[in-house]
Amino acid sequence: MNQALSGMKVIDLSQILAGPYCTMVLADMGADVIKIEKHPKGDDTRSMGPYINEESYMYMMVNRNKRGMCINLKSDEGKQVLLELIKTADVLVENFRPGVTAKLGIDYETLKGINPALIYCSISGYGQTGPYKHKGGFDIMAQGLSGIMDMTGEKNGKPVKVGIAIHDIAAAQTAIQSILSAYIYRLKTNEGQYIDVSLVESGLAWTVWEAAAYFGKGEVAKRNGTAHRAAAPYQGFQTKDGFILIGAANQKLWETFCLKVVGKPEWLEDVRFSTNTLRSENVDDLEGLIEEVLKTNSSTYWLEILEENGIPSGPIYSYDQTLKDPHINEREMILNYEHPIAGPIHTLGFPAKLSKTPGKLSRPAPTLGQHNDEILKELGITKQLT
Incomplete structure (x- = not known):
C-alpha cells in the first residue's frame, strides 16, 4: 500500500x-x-x-x-x-x-x-x-x-x-x-x-480564547480550575465518589440540566444564573450549588442521567483508565x-x-x-x- x-x-x-x-x-x-x-x-x-x-x-x-x-x-x-x-x-x-x-x-x-x-x-x-x-x-x-x-x-x-x-x-x-x-x-x-x-x-x-479576552476586553486569563472562561456550567464537579465533567453551557442544555437532571427549577428563576454570561460571572456560587446536589450520589449515577438527557458529560480518568477504555x-x-x-x-x-x-x-x-x-x-x- x-x-x-x-x-x-x-x-x-x-x-x-x-x-x-x-x-x-x-x-x-x-x-x-x-x-x-x-x-x-x-x-x-x-x-x-x-x-x-x-x-x-x-x-x-x-x-x-x-x-x-x-x-x-x-x-x-x-x-x-x-x-x-x-x-x-x-x-x-x-x-x-x-x-x-x-x-x-x-x-x-x-x-x-x-x-x-x-x-x-x-x-x-x-x-x-x-x-x-x-x-x-x-x-x-x-x-x-x-x-x-x-x-x-x-x-x-x-x-x-x-x-x-x-x-x-x-x-x-x-x-x-x-x-x-x-x-x-x-x-x-x-x-x-x-x-x-x-x-x-x-x-x-493555541491561546485563542485567552487572546480574545485580552484584546477585546483587557482581561488577563487567570487560574480557574476546570471552569471555562466564558461558559457555565462547563467544568469538573465532585460527586459522592469522584469527579465528573458537565458541559451544559448553552441555554437549552442549562434548562434541561436544571429540570431533568438535578430537579432544581428554581435555579432558572435565579437572576445570577439567567444567562450564560451571568452564570460565568457567578461560577463559584453555581459550582457550590451543583456539587451540593451531585454529592448525594455516585459518578456513574449522574453520568447515566446526563447521557439520557443529552447533556455532554464524561468521567475524569486516571491515565490507566484511559488506556483500558473500550x-x-x-x-x-x-x-x-x-x-x-x-x-x-x-x-x-x-x-x-x-x-x-x-x-x-x-x-x-x-x-x-x-x-x-x-x-x-x-x-x-x-x-x-x-
Missing part, C-alpha cells in the same frame, strides 16, 4: 520530543525518515527510563517507523555522509540551539547550496531571531513565558505545569503542518525553503509491535483515520546505529564509519 508520503525522504537530526514526534508522524504517513543520532551515545532520550532489556521506552515511543544511524557530525567523515544524504533528501529537521548548525557547517544556507529544493525545519525554544534566541528552551520554560502556566491550576493555588509537554507537542504539530505546506509548494515550484518553529510561539498560538481500544489507539531487543511493545495509535492512506506501523524504533551499513551501501560508501 502506498502511503500519503511514500517517496519523501526526511533527515532527522533532532532529539528528545518535539523534533522526533514531528518526524515520527511523517514516518507514520510513509516518509523514509533517517534518524541521525550523535556519536557515541545517541539521542538523549536513550538515557531516560523506563527500560525494557536496556532499551529506553521513551525513545521507542517517538522513533518508530524510522531508520537509524549513529554519526559523529564533528568529524569530516561523518559530515560527508550527511552531505551525501542531503543530495537526495526532501526534508531536514533539527533542534540544535540556534547557531550550532552554522558552526557544524550544516546550516540551511550551506545545505541549500547542495540541494536547492531542500525543506529545512529548525525547532528551538525561542526561535532563530529575537533577544532570547540563544537561550536553552525546554517545554516548562515555554509554558512559563507563554502565560499558560500562570493560567493553569486552582484559583487560589500556585501556577501549575500542564500535565503533558504541551509546547513540545504544539511545536511538533506546527512543524508537521509547515513541512507539509512547504512540500506542497515545492511540488508546484521545485523550490525548497527554511522553516523556523519555536516552542514558545507554537503553544502561544472506546479508546476499539478506535485502535493502542498498537503492539515486536522490537528486536525489547520484545513485545505497546505504543499509541494514529489519531487521524485516513480512508485511503492510513498511518502504518511498519518498523520498530531503531537500535543505536542499526541501519548504518544499509544506508551507507545505498550511498555507495563501502567504508564503515568509525
Whole structure:
C-alpha cells in the first residue's frame, strides 16, 4: 500500500520530543525518515527510563517507523555522509540551539547550496531571531513565558505545569503542518525553503480564547480550575465518589440540566444564573450549588442521567483508565509491535483515520546505529564509519 508520503525522504537530526514526534508522524504517513543520532551515545532520550532489556521506552515511543544511524557530525567523515544524504533528501529537521548548525557547517544556507529544493525545519525554544534566541528552551520554560502556566491550576493555588509537554507537542504539530505546506509548494515550484518553529510561539498560538479576552476586553486569563472562561456550567464537579465533567453551557442544555437532571427549577428563576454570561460571572456560587446536589450520589449515577438527557458529560480518568477504555481500544489507539531487543511493545495509535492512506506501523524504533551499513551501501560508501 502506498502511503500519503511514500517517496519523501526526511533527515532527522533532532532529539528528545518535539523534533522526533514531528518526524515520527511523517514516518507514520510513509516518509523514509533517517534518524541521525550523535556519536557515541545517541539521542538523549536513550538515557531516560523506563527500560525494557536496556532499551529506553521513551525513545521507542517517538522513533518508530524510522531508520537509524549513529554519526559523529564533528568529524569530516561523518559530515560527508550527511552531505551525501542531503543530495537526495526532501526534508531536514533539527533542534540544535540556534547557531550550532552554522558552526557544524550544516546550516540551511550551506545545505541549500547542495540541494536547492531542500525543506529545512529548525525547532528551538525561542526561535532563530529575537533577544532570547540563544537561550536553552525546554517545554516548562515555554509554558512559563507563554502565560499558560500562570493560567493553569486552582484559583487560589500556585501556577501549575500542564500535565503533558504541551509546547513540545504544539511545536511538533506546527512543524508537521509547515513541512507539509512547504512540500506542497515545492511540488508546484521545485523550490525548497527554511522553516523556523519555536516552542514558545507554537503553544502561544493555541491561546485563542485567552487572546480574545485580552484584546477585546483587557482581561488577563487567570487560574480557574476546570471552569471555562466564558461558559457555565462547563467544568469538573465532585460527586459522592469522584469527579465528573458537565458541559451544559448553552441555554437549552442549562434548562434541561436544571429540570431533568438535578430537579432544581428554581435555579432558572435565579437572576445570577439567567444567562450564560451571568452564570460565568457567578461560577463559584453555581459550582457550590451543583456539587451540593451531585454529592448525594455516585459518578456513574449522574453520568447515566446526563447521557439520557443529552447533556455532554464524561468521567475524569486516571491515565490507566484511559488506556483500558473500550472506546479508546476499539478506535485502535493502542498498537503492539515486536522490537528486536525489547520484545513485545505497546505504543499509541494514529489519531487521524485516513480512508485511503492510513498511518502504518511498519518498523520498530531503531537500535543505536542499526541501519548504518544499509544506508551507507545505498550511498555507495563501502567504508564503515568509525
